[in-house]
Amino acid sequence: GAVVSQHPSRVICKSGTSVKIECRSLDFQATTMFWYRQFPKQSLMLMATSNEGSKATYEQGVEKDKFLINHASLTLSTLTVTSAHPEDSSFYICSAKLTHGTSTEAFFGQGTRLTVV
Amino acid sequence: GDSVTQMEGPVTLSEEAFLTINCTYTATGYPSLFWYVQYPGEGLQLLLKATKADDKGSNKGFEATYRKETTSFHLEKGSVQVSDSAVYFCALSDRAGAQKLVFGQGTRLTINP
Numbered sequence: 001g002a003v004v005s006q007h008p009s010r011v012i013c014k015s016g017t018s019v020k021i022e023c024r025s026l027d028f029q030a031t032t033m034f035w036y037r038q039f040p041k042q043s044l045m046l047m048a049t050s051n052e053g054s055k056a057t058y059e060q061g062v063e064k065d066k067f068l069i070n071h072a073s074l075t076l077s078t079l080t081v082t083s084a085h086p087e088d089s090s091f092y093i094c095s096a097k098l099t100h101g102t103s104t105e106a107f108f109g110q111g112t113r114l115t116v117v
Numbered sequence: 118g119d120s121v122t123q124m125e126g127p128v129t130l131s132e133e134a135f136l137t138i139n140c141t142y143t144a145t146g147y148p149s150l151f152w153y154v155q156y157p158g159e160g161l162q163l164l165l166k167a168t169k170a171d172d173k174g175s176n177k178g179f180e181a182t183y184r185k186e187t188t189s190f191h192l193e194k195g196s197v198q199v200s201d202s203a204v205y206f207c208a209l210s211d212r213a214g215a216q217k218l219v220f221g222q223g224t225r226l227t228i229n230p
Contacts (some may be wrong), residue, residue, distance in 0.1 A: 006160070009158075020148070034216070035219060041222065042222055043121070043206075043219075043223070044206070044220040044223075045161075046219075049217065095161075095216070096216075104216055106161075108157065108160040108161035108162070109160050110159050
């Protein structure tokens with residue numbers, strides 16, 4: 001299957017700093033990528049839909065100025081957590097949409113564990 | 118809005134035991150249903166899917182049937198192996214194929230030899 005690479009897999013940062021997470025589709029082009037967040041023992045919650053060459057679409061309740069998304073190419077989307085606080089500590093995971101023929105499937109990165117101290 | 122409710126874990130079984138992980142959903146329209154698996158240190162992988170009522174998805178010995186009347190998509194395997202230890206997520210998406218997924222909370226499965 002298609003491969004999506006997410007980097008870094010773990011990051012620890014100080015409060016007030018910004019952290020960038022990258023999501024790359026390695027062997028296909030993805031016009032659409034998705035960013036999810038998972039709290040302990042809870043579901044993955046969709047944060048935003050990242051569209052190549054245009055602004056991301058954020059889900060209700062997600063602060064777009066805090067979670068900056070850039071989808072500058074067909075193989076790369078980035079999520080920047082700005083002015084991070086301990087409550088931003090979470091597991092962030094991206095997926096990329098691949099459409100082949102009449103079938104559409106989402107391929108996931110391995111996730112990023114963010115800890116803000 | 119749409120939602121998915123999964124059986125709470127963790128679930129611990131012995132090798133060769135029968136597995137069922139329950140999943141029910143609430144959705145408008147006719148969603149597609151999925152089971153994803155996350156092995157330790159890896160990303161989510163699609164395990165199986167069903168796109169319409171009464172469809173059965175199957176892969177690696179796992180099966181799940183799309184039951185519209187009970188709004189369920191329970192995951193089953195007749196004989197589990199240690200290598201099946203992972204976290205399993207039930208999910209749905211709209212039929213338009215937008216691939217915005219709504220997930221259940223995940224069920225951690227541990228299989229003991």
